[in-house]
Amino acid sequence: MHITREEIEAFPHLYKINLMNSISGYKSANLIGTKSNTGTTNVAVFSSVVHYGSNPPILGFVVRPTTVVRNTYNNIKETGSYTINAISKDIIEEAHHTSAKYSAEISEFDKTNLTPEYKNNFYAPFVKESPLQLGMKYLEEYYIKANDTILVLGEVVDLYIEETMLSEDGFLNLSKENIAAINGLDSYVVGNDFKRLSYQRPK
């Protein structure tokens, strides 16, 4: 089935965003935790967290300044501190609810069963229920001219993991803690049909 750019443009809004959010393949499922300078916490689901490098360890994610996740962005810019917390099967519904448009003075931690957790004097709250928690420090950002979004880059400063996932060679088997992936805007998938391949050389 062939869908042209003109047909994409002509789709109704909801149809278009469902389709366009599905075509990149599976997306990471994470909660980003922050706290404003005045102490209001915020936690929000993100599907755009992506690896930029291992040495130094850098992750990026995308924010659209005009949406609810602006709270996350503002807190990061104020404090330099945020957490990235993997969404596991047990907290999918709670995590997804953080996409509701709450105003800045309301903490999603108060509106869900997600629990803020503070460790080792890190400023931003971790999500206690998450099996894979990252303490992040803001590095730099890029304004994306093409569609008025911002790529935020940060470096990993602390890593908390359930040891069940950790292999001898550093690989984390995400399925051991039922970590989810996101399909489209609103679907969560927990993988189990697992295949690990070897380093490839020319043949």
Added chain:
Amino acid sequence: MHITREEIEAFPHLYKINLMNSISGYKSANLIGTKSNTGTTNVAVFSSVVHYGSNPPILGFVVRPTTVVRNTYNNIKETGSYTINAISKDIIEEAHHTSAKYSAEISEFDKTNLTPEYKNNFYAPFVKESPLQLGMKYLEEYYIKANDTILVLGEVVDLYIEETMLSEDGFLNLSKENIAAINGLDSYVVGNDFKRLSYQRPK
């Protein structure tokens, strides 16, 4: 288990890249197809394709200029044309083999069972075996100072999908065509435990 930044830095290279490539959660599994001005094709696996926007439809991916995927980047800069092709269960091994470091004059299409497919006068080759193929046009790029990588943004100009995946509201159910996600550097997961949630409003 707590791992500090200092411990991350001190890990052996392979351990560090396995761990740092696992912590962002599941990644999209795509093959990017290109063709140079002189007609040499290239196809390479990427795990960094991510949604930037629906209106206009924009996807981004990350290249590290010093690695093998430089061929992909050079071809895109030369021609403005590339394809993004989802990796399904049947072609995981072939797709993963494209990560081997072939020189620019060798086409990975000749070294795997992946088949180049040309449609509707689009310059870059699609991967015939993929159930979800995107024709992409280069838009702009951002040099990432933090670790010498490049974010490449492109817009979707053509979309080819197996209709089995398409829902009434535009959502594509990736599991219907056994599309894979990537965990870490070298693990491919096919999801099936599927849960779709509703649009969330404040409660």
